[in-house]
Amino acid sequence: MDAWQFGPFAIPWVRLKVALVLLALWGAAGFLARRVDRRLAAWGQNAVLAGLLGARLGFVLANASVYAKDPLSALYVWQGGFDPWWGILAGGGYTLMTLPKHLWRYALGAALAAGLLAGLLFTRQGREEGRLPALTLATLGGTEVNLESFRGKSVVLNAWATWCPPCRRELPMMARLAQENPGVHFLFVSQGEGPLAVRQFLEERGLEAQWVLLDPETRLSQALGVQGLPTTFFFDREGRLVARHLGELSEALLLGYLRALR
Known part of the structure; x- marks a missing residue:
């Protein structure tokens, strides 16, 4: 199954998996905020937002010639188009610029927890099964x-x-x-x-x-x-x-x- 379906609505599983990974990062940051330093709660929320913005911006820049034809289409995020590596760089850059150094290791721990979940959810699979039907x-x-x-x-x-x-x-x-x-x-x-x-x-x-x-x-x-x-x-x-x-x-x-x- 490629999507979660509720009545006539279908959401691709890949988007739900990404949402779970980001929620895991946010949740881990919230847990550490209660145990270590409350500033980690705001960091978790803002790091997720920075990552999403960076991932979208990176994809748009990589396809600048396409989006130049219709710049407003860069805002059509429902169509998809996110570069995860740009997202990681943006989230990491935000962390280095805003968190005190003594909290970096806790941020890294939260990121590793989210990364572990991502590894479990996005286990590499082979080529899609299926052939052009004989219809x-x-x-x-x-x-x-x-x-x-x-x-x-x-x-x-x-x-x-x-x-x-x-x-x-x-x-x-x-x-x-x-x-x-x-x-x-x-x-x-x-x-x-x-x-x-x-x-x-x-x-x-x-x-x-x-x-x-x-x-x-x-x-x-x-x-x-x-x-x-x-x-x-x-x-x-x-x-x-x-x-x-x-x-x-x-x-x-x-x-x-x-x-x-x-």
Whole structure:
């Protein structure tokens, strides 16, 4: 399972794990504040905030050319995009500048406790299990397409729906990157909808229907275990699942996935 699901809402497990690690750091700082020095409580809270800001800033700077097109998008943190090493540097720098030297060892102890939890939660795993499913879907024009026919090229498969706000936001950007990356097949598979709703949405947004496929019975969701929309899957040339992303994608994140896919 890639997400914690509550009714129609799905939160990626990776975000919950990060939240647990940060709460562990905060909690350890609070415990030490009661036992050693109350200043450690404020340090724990501010170190977490500094780490989050640093992680986001580092990711934005690393993708400055993308965010320069729309600077406000740097504030769209719900799309993801955090560099953990920048976060660690920011939190560490804040610690060195604000805590007295005799409290550094306690801060290090709290950080090590959080790091131990992170090691347990983020145990390195191998390649994602799964393959490009052997499903036959139809284009808006009614032509049948077997997904297995796309093997031999890298594939980005996006499960979406017209009623899904994050899907509606990310689809124009993904369609543009599909045109800019002809070496990768982009497939946009509409879930649970018929051709009328999909065609109307594409016309409203001025989007081409190329490689938009219909899946009114949501067979793709069943085959790949989709827990929420949008979900984007990345397959290598042999049809093996390399990565998946639950939730809205930013351009910077998608470009990172494409680099890894190549």
